[in-house]
Amino acid sequence: MAVMRMGYMHVRVTDLAEAKEHYANTVGLYQTLEQDGRVYYKGWDEWDHHSIVIEEGGVGYVKCGFKCERPEDIADIEAKATVYGYPVERMVAGENPEVGDGIRVTLASGHQVEFYSHMTSYGLEVGTHNPDAFPRHMVGIGAPRLDHALLWVNDVAGIERFFMDCVGMYPTERVVTSLDDDAKTLATWLTLGESNHDIALLEAPENKIHHFAFEMRSWDDILKAADIFAMDDVPIDIGPTRHGITRGTTIYFFDPSGNRNETFAGGYRCFRDRPMVTWTADQLGKAIFYHSRELNERFLTVAT
Amino acid sequence: MPRLTVASDGVVVELREDETILEGLHRHGYAYRTGCRRGGCAICKVDVVSGEVRYTRPVADTVLSDAERQSGVCLSCRAVPVSDTTISLREETLRCVNPLLALYATSH
Numbered sequence A: 001m002a003v004m005r006m007g008y009m010h011v012r013v014t015d016l017a018e019a020k021e022h023y024a025n026t027v028g029l030y031q032t033l034e035q036d037g038r039v040y041y042k043g044w045d046e047w048d049h050h051s052i053v054i055e056e057g058g059v060g061y062v063k064c065g066f067k068c069e070r071p072e073d074i075a076d077i078e079a080k081a082t083v084y085g086y087p088v089e090r091m092v093a094g095e096n097p098e099v100g101d102g103i104r105v106t107l108a109s110g111h112q113v114e115f116y117s118h119m120t121s122y123g124l125e126v127g128t129h130n131p132d133a134f135p136r137h138m139v140g141i142g143a144p145r146l147d148h149a150l151l152w153v154n155d156v157a158g159i160e161r162f163f164m165d166c167v168g169m170y171p172t173e174r175v176v177t178s179l180d181d182d183a184k185t186l187a188t189w190l191t192l193g194e195s196n197h198d199i200a201l202l203e204a205p206e207n208k209i210h211h212f213a214f215e216m217r218s219w220d221d222i223l224k225a226a227d228i229f230a231m232d233d234v235p236i237d238i239g240p241t242r243h244g245i246t247r248g249t250t251i252y253f254f255d256p257s258g259n260r261n262e263t264f265a266g267g268y269r270c271f272r273d274r275p276m277v278t279w280t281a282d283q284l285g286k287a288i289f290y291h292s293r294e295l296n297e298r299f300l301t302v303a304t
Numbered sequence B: 001m002p003r004l005t006v007a008s009d010g011v012v013v014e015l016r017e018d019e020t021i022l023e024g025l026h027r028h029g030y031a032y033r034t035g036c037r038r039g040g041c042a043i044c045k046v047d048v049v050s051g052e053v054r055y056t057r058p059v060a061d062t063v064l065s066d067a068e069r070q071s072g073v074c075l076s077c078r079a080v081p082v083s084d085t086t087i088s089l090r091e092e093t094l095r096c097v098n099p100l101l102a103l104y105a106t107s108h
């Protein structure tokens, strides 16, 4: 496997102090570095130096990074992205603290996506020698790891093809305008391995980030997370509920700058030969919010 | 304390000190379309017809531009009226989601 996972998500926040309170004490991430107005975090079940970067000033997407298995994989993506026609820049070790050499690709949507193969290993919170099941003193919801992101893009089909042809992803589910051959793809869930998605794309008038998600271990942990959000006055967008798409259980909520976060648990194991699931746009309510079967007034209208 | 009038709906509420437009309307039982409630998504913009608002927290210019501020647009989840203020909602009406609160607040 060439590209292994989404390794980091980097977003802007309007107020660093409030954002730190949220990501450290509510989401329960571990701060690994604060430097030049940026704070770096990892979840307890992650080993690389960071998976979340917050930067003071503004709101919304800065970039995300995908970790490759070997340096050759980066060269391979560089060659393919160049042929595909997306601008590619080289990035050198240290441009992102603790991250090695890599490339930065600018998608047609303007989103920057980095590919790298080395990040300093910080270690799992439970260690690797006779480890316990989870850290004894978790904070807040104790999010174990970054899972995926959903981007708003104005050309789902073109960007989906980039992630398929140049990055090696495959779609597990899609929302389409109809079941006819000439149907248009409105949204897609793309994966690198056996999870439901590493990145998802939604057709939208603007190029933004809809949300990024933390993987939780169970529905119980999702419910407990909602309790913590009530205690910490975190604005909940929706949930706890289930997605029809991926079957995952979820809460959408907002950080103190208005960036949408998600806690996600479940889903099913995917394989490249598993038949892809298709949803028609008229069933979008059920596809997104399986229980209420209707979209709330924010899902298709709010992003940063 | 500033008095907030929603011209588009004929609703008048008394605000508390440092209360945002959204908090004040929620406290009186009213709702309208909002997103993040944290100043990030711009969906809660309303037009300030008269009066003055200030922001007690930073607001990104990508969410509310200087030109918009000057033309009287405000982010209602973050804007704090400093004087009696009249606003007008855009393409929607206030929904009274807690009639008990609306009644209690107007009769006291």
Ligand code: FES
Pocket: A258, B034, B035, B036, B037, B038, B039, B040, B041, B042, B043, B044, B045, B075, B076, B077, B078
């Ligand atoms: S509700 Fe998102 S900016 Fe006010």
Ligand SMILES: [Fe+2]
Pocket: A148, A149, A150, A211, A213, A262, A264
């Ligand atoms: Fe998600």
